Amino acid sequence: ERGIESTILAVHSDGTWEELRAGPLDSQALKLDYERQRRESAGPVKTITAPGQMASHYSPGKPMDLEAQSAGTDTYHIGFGAIEGDLNLSRDGDLDEAAARLYDALHAAARDPRARIAVAPIPNDGIGRAINDRLQRAATPPD
Numbered sequence: 001e002r003g004i005e006s007t008i009l010a011v012h013s014d015g016t017w018e019e020l021r022a023g024p025l026d027s028q029a030l031k032l033d034y035e036r037q038r039r040e041s042a043g044p045v046k047t048i049t050a051p052g053q054m055a056s057h058y059s060p061g062k063p064m065d066l067e068a069q070s071a072g073t074d075t076y077h078i079g080f081g082a083i084e085g086d087l088n089l090s091r092d093g094d095l096d097e098a099a100a101r102l103y104d105a106l107h108a109a110a111r112d113p114r115a116r117i118a119v120a121p122i123p124n125d126g127i128g129r130a131i132n133d134r135l136q137r138a139a140t141p142p143d
Contacts, residue, residue, distance in 0.1 A: 003100030004130050009034075022130040024099065058103075060110035060117060064139035066132075068118035075116040076109040083120035086112070095128045102131055106138060 007023030009030055019027045071077035071085070079085025081093035087105050089098035109117040122131050 003096075003098075003102060004127070004134060007130070022133040024096075024127045024130060026126070058106065058134055058138045059140075060106045060138060062110065063116050063141075064135070065116065065118040066135055066139055067121045069120070071118040072116075074114050075118045076112040076114045078105045078109060078117065078119045080120040080122055085118075085120060089120075089122075093123075095123065095126055095131065098122065099127050099131055102134060 003024075005021065005023055007019070007025040007027055007030060008021040009027055010018040010020050011034070012018065017027075017031055065071075065075070068075075068077065069083060076087075077083075077085035079088040080090060080098060081088075084091075087108055089101050089105055106117075119135055122128050122135070124132050
């Protein structure tokens with residue numbers, strides 16, 4: 001519904017938390033809810049493992065430039081807000097809309113004959129953190 005995968009937290013045996021993958025839900029709110037439920041149930045804490053944690057993931061198969069205000073002629077530009085690009089994640093700067101359109105945009109960029117992909121800056125607030133996480137993983141060359 002939100003366009004990108006879930007927020008994933010690891011609860012370690014020593015009681016510490018680690019955000020494994022940013023997602024549409026706020027990790028601090030999830031931690032508070034988990035602690036409340038744990039207090040109410042007094043059950044054991046289990047370690048969580050999750051997919052999508054590799055540094056390189058969701059790759060469109062082309063070099064990517066992030067935080068790009070503009071793009072050259074050999075580059076497919078994914079825009080956001082006032083930065084139009086070839087395809088705009090959200091002309092209104094709506095991060096929920098951008099998240100919902102992210103993978104369609106990456107697939108369109110991968111199909112385009114141009115050699116590179118550039119992505120306009122995305123605010124790193126709320127679900128923007130998850131969008132930027134996915135973009136960073138997509139931009140990381142595979143091992």
